[in-house]
Amino acid sequence: MSDTDKQLRVSKIENGTVIDHVHGGQALNVLAILGIDGSGGEQVAIGMNVPSDTLATKDIVKVEGRELSQDEVDVLSLIAPDATINIVRDYEVVEKHRVDRPGTVTGVLSCPNRNCITNADEPVETRFDVLRDGVRCEFCGQIIREDIASHIDDD
Amino acid sequence: MRHDHLLTANQLTREDIELVLDRAAEVDANPAAFGKRHAGTLLGLCFFEPSTRTKMSFEAAMKRLGGDVVDMGSVDSSSVKKGESLADTVRVVEGYADALVLRHPLMGAAKMASEFVDVPLVNAGDGAGHHPTQTLLDLYTIRENAGLDDLTIGIMGDLKYGRTVHSLATALTNFGASQHFVSPESLKLPRSVRYDLHEAGATVREHTDLEAVLPQLDVLYVTRIQRERFPDENEYHRIAGEYQIDAETLDAAKDDLTVMHPLPRVDEIAPEIDDTDHARYFEQAHNGVPVRMALLDMLLEGDS
Ligand SMILES: [Zn+2]
Numbered sequence: 001m002s003d004t005d006k007q008l009r010v011s012k013i014e015n016g017t018v019i020d021h022v023h024g025g026q027a028l029n030v031l032a033i034l035g036i037d038g039s040g041g042e043q044v045a046i047g048m049n050v051p052s053d054t055l056a057t058k059d060i061v062k063v064e065g066r067e068l069s070q071d072e073v074d075v076l077s078l079i080a081p082d083a084t085i086n087i088v089r090d091y092e093v094v095e096k097h098r099v100d101r102p103g104t105v106t107g108v109l110s111c112p113n114r115n116c117i118t119n120a121d122e123p124v125e126t127r128f129d130v131l132r133d134g135v136r137c138e139f140c141g142q143i144i145r146e147d148i149a150s151h152i153d154d155d
Numbered sequence: 156m157r158h159d160h161l162l163t164a165n166q167l168t169r170e171d172i173e174l175v176l177d178r179a180a181e182v183d184a185n186p187a188a189f190g191k192r193h194a195g196t197l198l199g200l201c202f203f204e205p206s207t208r209t210k211m212s213f214e215a216a217m218k219r220l221g222g223d224v225v226d227m228g229s230v231d232s233s234s235v236k237k238g239e240s241l242a243d244t245v246r247v248v249e250g251y252a253d254a255l256v257l258r259h260p261l262m263g264a265a266k267m268a269s270e271f272v273d274v275p276l277v278n279a280g281d282g283a284g285h286h287p288t289q290t291l292l293d294l295y296t297i298r299e300n301a302g303l304d305d306l307t308i309g310i311m312g313d314l315k316y317g318r319t320v321h322s323l324a325t326a327l328t329n330f331g332a333s334q335h336f337v338s339p340e341s342l343k344l345p346r347s348v349r350y351d352l353h354e355a356g357a358t359v360r361e362h363t364d365l366e367a368v369l370p371q372l373d374v375l376y377v378t379r380i381q382r383e384r385f386p387d388e389n390e391y392h393r394i395a396g397e398y399q400i401d402a403e404t405l406d407a408a409k410d411d412l413t414v415m416h417p418l419p420r421v422d423e424i425a426p427e428i429d430d431t432d433h434a435r436y437f438e439q440a441h442n443g444v445p446v447r448m449a450l451l452d453m454l455l456e457g458d459s
Binding site: 113115116117118120121122123124136137138139140141142143 | 240241242259260261262263264266267270281282283284346347350
């Protein structure tokens, strides 16, 4: 492994959040869940498919200048159940969290059922109950098990 | 009941169900005693898709309790056509009425609407979602005829799209009923219903033909297989034909088998069955009024 690779992987951030142990290939979905697309001016570094001791390969997301809220961490758990969240201040990790699966996620996913009231033009946020192995729309009962990230509401 | 709204049959515990059915039996035994209980009360009817029978049944129930109804009228002539949201409509009607009944083509509509109003709201059908008062009247009919304990029931027909079936099956798990689901392969129970049944500890027993289970059944609940589900007319006739019952079919059944159907039927139950002791579907439809009276009485009681 060259020094540049190593540097990219471990490069420290001054203040912000490092999300580690994200399942390989999910880093962009993590950013989507957090609503980070670069337009907010955040500095973001992503490592994808990095070899890992605990996961075969993992992704790492580092966001400079932003500390994740508990809500954001909860939602992350849906696609990155093994993630660790490191809050960094002054180049030091000051807090370390494991994600916890929330009971419900609100306003994050859209319901794939086109006959669901949440897809009509009504003043209501989507709400999904988190199941052992998926999520379920509180309004129409639709269950999503596979590829939850593809249902992340992008508007 | 502890609930302010009735949105799904799944929210009802065994105790809730028994309270409503007991109250319905009281109503049935002495309707006059309930005739003035809700004088001056107005029930708002919000039917975003036509359902003459369900609407009439709620209207009859409210009037028999001494109250009256206000009706938003057909969707064609209402402000809905001008693009008003459901959330706005129910908030407006809430200002006129003491309780609301909602029928809507989209799933989850009643749940959403209930979050915008303070008066009790009853779901009278939300798309392919829920229709809990149908379930209550089904349970009432079953209890009157076969009892709800140690029940073996066959539920046959379109199990995929039939919302009455989904609610009934889930509600029956409260009573530990042994349930057999009979349908063509393409119209089997959907995943979300299996999930609920599974969570409730029920075993899902599925069959493609009735023959094997018919002799054990106390109740056979038949639903319509809808023509519009099949792109090919011939395929529809072939499949639907296999799920029709006539007097000969019932030769293999217990003498006291109760045959039910949420109506309307097309040809899944031969008219010759109507005159037998098995037929309970008209009784089932009539039971809609006492059951809805009982339910409205209980929801409005919490109010006063
Ligand atoms: Zn939904």
